[in-house]
Amino acid sequence: EVQISGGGDGAAITPGNINLQIASRYGSTSVQPVSIAGRPIYVDSVGRNIRQFGTASDGSGAAESKEVSILSQSLINSPVRMDVWRNSDGDYLFVVNSDGTAAVLNINMDQGVVGWTKATCVGSFVDVCQRTDIPSSSRR
Numbered sequence: 001e002v003q004i005s006g007g008g009d010g011a012a013i014t015p016g017n018i019n020l021q022i023a024s025r026y027g028s029t030s031v032q033p034v035s036i037a038g039r040p041i042y043v044d045s046v047g048r049n050i051r052q053f054g055t056a057s058d059g060s061g062a063a064e065s066k067e068v069s070i071l072s073q074s075l076i077n078s079p080v081r082m083d084v085w086r087n088s089d090g091d092y093l094f095v096v097n098s099d100g101t102a103a104v105l106n107i108n109m110d111q112g113v114v115g116w117t118k119a120t121c122v123g124s125f126v127d128v129c130q131r132t133d134i135p136s137s138s139r140r
Helices: none
Strands: 002-005 020-021 034-036 041-042 048-053 064-068 079-087 089-095 102-108 111-119
Touching: 002 089, 020 034, 034 089
Parallel strands: none
Antiparallel strands: 002 020, 034 041, 041 048, 048 064, 079 089, 089 102, 102 111
């Protein structure tokens, strides 16, 4: 993860003043990142950690990559797919693991909610996606 800026505060990035700073060295897998609460979420190169990329809370403006799965290590096992579903309760991140299990993260920043749960079904999870062609009255 790299943070790119211009030569000074608010300066435009040009070929003559580009400044690259390494923000972290966690790397990522080939799982497509998604966005929750306006920040990208990705699987780091270890394949057991879900991280959210954003700006440091100390006011420095530095980029940081916080682990959002630290309390749910038993639920994350080599993710192969992620997708987000949003509603008035918050954002839900669905993570499908290579072993057919799945985990769900609920985030509602306004209410300070960040919680993981195990998703279950008869059989195994293969993929997850959000369908937009289903009328809202038919969704469950």
